[in-house]
Amino acid sequence: MRITVSVDGTRYTDDVEPRMLLVHYLRERLGKTGTVVGCDTSNCGACTVHLDGHSVKSCSVLAVQADGCEVTTIEGLARDGQMHPVQQAFHDNHALQCGFCTPGMIMQAIDLLADDPDPDENAVRHGLEGNLCRCTGYQNIVRAVRDAAQKMAPGAGPAAEQVSDTEITSRAPSHTGGGN
Template identity: 75%
Template sequence: MPRITVNVDGSSYTDDVQPRTLLVQYLREQLGKVGTVVGCDTSNCGACTVHMDGHSVKSCSVLAVQADGHDVTTVEGLARDGQLHPMQEAFHDNHALQCGFCTPGMIMQALDLLADNPEPDDEQVREGLEGNLCRCTGYQNIVNAVQDAAQRMQPGAGPPMEQAQETSTRTHVAGGQ
């Protein structure tokens, strides 16, 4: 059984995994990162979107062994010291999370979008999120939230998010911890 080491939300994890284990399964079942949602299992909905080395990936289409040696950020890794990330705040304030099923993936994809284009117009937001589906059809509120977050995240718009994270190491061996 392969052994992987992955930095997830600032903590290093070393685990034995089955070669066929998907990253979404590893995050949820072995690490307890249940904010990463299992949606369609076909990479069509985007609910499982996380960042790997700073770029969004659909974790249902990535094997856990492919994440070996990489940095993964989940929606749980965005908040700092009990304070929501500006994107999370904007989704809350703009009622862009109706049932909440798509929210983690939308937030992670929206952050990737803003990293490439910090001031997108509505059409660019819609295009940037096109691989993520909302079951409640709350798209206009989601677009509004991304626009709001873009403003909140502009330099000088507020207190900067801390980039440094404390790290810890945990070793997990099949059959025990």
Template identity: 75%
Template sequence: MAHISVKVDGTAYEDEVEPRLLLVHYLRDRLGLTGTPVGCDTSSCGACTVELDGASVKSCSVLAVQADGGEVTTVQGLARDGEWTPLQRAFHEQHALQCGYCTPGMIMAARDLLRENPDPDADEVREALEGNMCRCTGYQNIVRAVLAAAAASEEVTA
């Protein structure tokens, strides 16, 4: 067993884990943070995307021990006092989900894009989400939501 200390969604955890434990299983099975789903399990679909030390990662392709000393943000750590972020609101308002399985990963990947490029065009959104699959929506509303969130954030800062 290996000892890890990791901060997840603002809470510090100390744990003993098997080295082979994947970050996504640590989040779900040990911490009960089931907002991050396991999708394809082959690093293709992006459903399990979280943020590790400020950058998006596929948590099925990171060992929990690799996150030792790090800071993880999951989709469950985004809202403040029950208040959704503009990105989360935009996914709701633009109907960017049907079954919702890909949504946590989509939001975490889109968040990564907007941090680097606050004013993307539709092509840039599609490229940024190339590692995230949605089998319901055809992506149209997801792209629309990310663009709407970008526009909303601009209004806030303007």
């Protein structure tokens, strides 16, 4: 089947097998290797990307389902050489160890903050529950998400302006439902 999809701001038209998963299309066809293949069962969240502005586990979406859609991967977050505020907060708060889950965690955290711009610790934990980290106790991840929320708050400076135009919009329910 022929699909046309915009990935990180670039439009692609490709022939794909009807059964090809979005995660494999992104990695194998487009070289977006920041989108990690974790469990292939949608349990870990390592492959989380944004599909039309909402987080999805790309191992549970067929590439043909993304036809006509906008996909954002971890590689598409930085603007003008500056990390996205959530990426920066993960760095500043040491919210990673091996880094395997980090792209999916960041993508899910951005979606969480779009829905709840000022989450408390419990809301962060609940919002990230579909994404697993096997290295940490999540304390630094939660701290990073809360730090990003503060930095992205209206009037917080240039980082808030960067995100307001591209990530925080009125939200519809997630494509995958539940925690991710």
